[in-house]
Amino acid sequence: MSQAIEQAPEERARRMIRRVGARLTGPRLRVLSELLRADQALTHLDLQRRVEDGAEAIDRVTLYRVLDWLADSGLAHRVAGPDRVFRFSAQSTETPHGHFRCVRCGRMYCLGGSAELERSVRATLPEGFTEERVEVTVSGQCAECAAAD
Numbered sequence: 089m090s091q092a093i094e095q096a097p098e099e100r101a102r103r104m105i106r107r108v109g110a111r112l113t114g115p116r117l118r119v120l121s122e123l124l125r126a127d128q129a130l131t132h133l134d135l136q137r138r139v140e141d142g143a144e145a146i147d148r149v150t151l152y153r154v155l156d157w158l159a160d161s162g163l164a165h166r167v168a169g170p171d172r173v174f175r176f177s178a179q180s181t182e183t184p185h186g187h188f189r190c191v192r193c194g195r196m197y198c199l200g201g202s203a204e205l206e207r208s209v210r211a212t213l214p215e216g217f218t219e220e221r222v223e224v225t226v227s228g229q230c231a232e233c234a235a236a237d
Contacts, residue, residue, distance in 0.1 A: 097124040104178075108161050115146055119154045120178060123164055129175035129187065129196040167223060169196060186224035192233040199226070 101120040105112050122138045123130065130138070132151060139146050155176050158164035166174045167187050175196050186199040209222045229237075 097121040100124055104163050108163065110157075110161065115150050115154045116157070118143070118146065119151065120158060120163060123158070123176060123178035126177065127197070129167060129177040129198065131173050131175050135176065167196065167225070169194070186226060188226045188228065188230070190230040190233055191227050192229050195230060196225075197230070 098117065098121045101117050101124055102112060104120065105116055110116070118139050119135060122135060126138075132148075132155065135155070136146065136148065136151055139151070155164070155166070155174075158178070159166045159176065164176050164178045166176050168174055169189060171194075177198050185202075186205060188197045188199055189195075190197075205224065206219075206222050209224070210219060213219060
């Protein structure tokens, strides 16, 4: 893999953090870069392992604070799994979207977002209700697990 491709998540993370007018810190850059590399939503423990792989350790409390900051800043989003553990993703943060949870391996993936999803959910709300956030989770088997059957 070329060096330019390898650096893409770090450069993108730098731009994203600067765009919200925040201070660029090592932990913020490392965590957001790892979220940008991931093809699925990651737990705190998953992220800690990935961020520390071959690099300096990151304090658990610092990691929690960075993840909360990323979610509050709109640079990542968090979704709770059925185990009540939050999973974080930097994919699809701007558009309301659903998630797919594999009942076999436990991985969680972001589904493509659309304004139609948000309109559909809004249409089902009783009169006078307003949504603040749309969270839809589909459960089933991911392609890898389904192919293993």
